[in-house]
Amino acid sequence: MATEPQKSKTKGAIVAGCLAPHPPHLVYAENPPQNEPRSECGWETLRWAYESMRNELSTIDHDVLVILSPHWRTYVGTHILATPHLKSLSVDPVFPHLFRYSYDIKVDVELAETIHAVCQEKNIPTKLMQNPDFRVDYGTIVTGHMINPLWNKPIVCLSANSVSAYYNLDRMQALMMELGAATKEAIEKSGRKAILLASHSLSHRHFTSENEIPEDMSKEHITNHSLYLWDMKMINLMKAGKSKEMVDLIPDFTEQTIAETESGGLTWMMQAMDYPTYPAKVHGYGTVIGTGNVVASWAPKSSHSAPTAHSTQSGVQSGVQLGTK
Template sequence: MARVFQVPAGSSRSGARRAAGTPAAPAPAPAPRPGEQKAGIVAGYLAPHPPHLVYAENPPQNEPRSTGGWEVLRWGYEELRRRLRAHRPDVLVVHAPHWITMVGHHVNCVPNPRGISVEPIFPHLFRYHYDFRTDVDLAEAIVEEGERAGLVTSALREDGVRVDYATIGALHLANPDWDLPVVSLSANNNPYYYSDASLAEMETLGVATRRAIERTGRRAVLLGSNSLSHLHWDTEPELPEDMSAERPFNHAQYAGDMELLQTIREGPTSRLKDAVPKHIEATASETKAGSLTWLLAAMGWPDVAGDVLAYGTVIATGNAVVEWVP
């Protein structure tokens, strides 16, 4: 029954729109002059968003206070931050599972999102005050390239809309200084709820994202914010950061994560086209939301191995911090 809801990228309406003709593509950005750094995607990271990691860091923006915890994953993010700076990006582009849109793909085009983001299941851990800048020109270009590719895309321009905790969590953990502009994309979760891992549309969105980045001349770092295995406890210890209670949900979930990570470590990324759906089936993986597929498709499924910077569990879910450099 689930397969009834699997459809090609776009819809019948968008297909008719393509048949009727689409606007000519804008001219690409000029080539860099000698000494200038080349535009494009300079790195991509699997950057999971468990609110516990932000909670454990005790940043001033987050109201709850902790005594630490989940150090190995947090050390992985420390290394991610060091490497991200070395890439000297102009912008961070993030796709996360919890800005859920049921029709199409939305791109945040609000110039200065501000507010408080609350994790609905763990409000005692994550009440985060955010204030950041959006690269509006790039955001609008992603909308245009998505439409040109036949996707249903929309630009969010409503001030005051609360930014989801997954987007905020991934961005904070990757760049707690918040000194780089951001573009955030929604997760179209029709495939997530109604089919068995239909990821083809996320590949189309990834290609559209790359084209927009190259067209606008940006040096971009991409953040795909999925956890891996996603079965989790329904209760937590009295002290949330009590690491004696932290372990994989079961051996099968852990083994599934290790199989996927071994494929990542061996490369090339093209092997993940088959490995990710297999992992989703075995572990209820959050990669079903498409962030990892979007990330690797945007990078052109590069012929490289991923560098696993850390792996650990959070309330039993598997989480890995991984870098790919094209």
């Protein structure tokens, strides 16, 4: 069901972009009321990084979060959530013992339809997802929760097209640049102030077994040193404001580290933000079952203002104390 388009709008803008990985372990470790399993602790460096990023985003006025998620994997075009309200239970298919999360999500259907329309004009294959029984992927939910655990902002979610598996990483780059430009144009047309979220890790080689206590941090580390070196290379480019150089490296980086950049989220976001030349704010880096994850944001100075009614702490404001049973 589409919402009524507004008659006149000011030009919208992308007010920030975030690299916001989605390991379900982070939500598990936060113990929010939405998630059924309980933890003792775990992955604090990444959770505190998210806390820092939430604090930053609380100073940026925004209307909507636009997410590109690798765990809504589509092979025929890019799909866009376009159902106003989605409420269900998300159970992680790989870590069901850690993530069984009751979600209640509002979708900005008007913006979704605008992105779809702009993509159609540019011959980018897209399809709107309008089935009310659809279960939102856990990548979207984890990133959405860690950014905004109160879910008091609507989202738009884009699927990750598997173009890199069908063709190669260069073709992925090309598609994501087209999609990023179209997303930016649609946001400007919509009048929205949007935060983009690229929901993925960096290096992505998992451990293939799990400890008896999943949150046993004495066992957590990067899978191997070469992955770490590559992750640091990318992060240093972020910190240096060399986003174009970083994006140019993505095919090599992805190939060398089995990185989740394969989904295209970072390329899409950097293109939509016209390749920022200012440094990213790197809130933190940590590993989850061997994968490398950075929490980082790009926000032009003009975006920052007084704090808004944005949830800044995941567990506390959800009624559960952070990091404790």
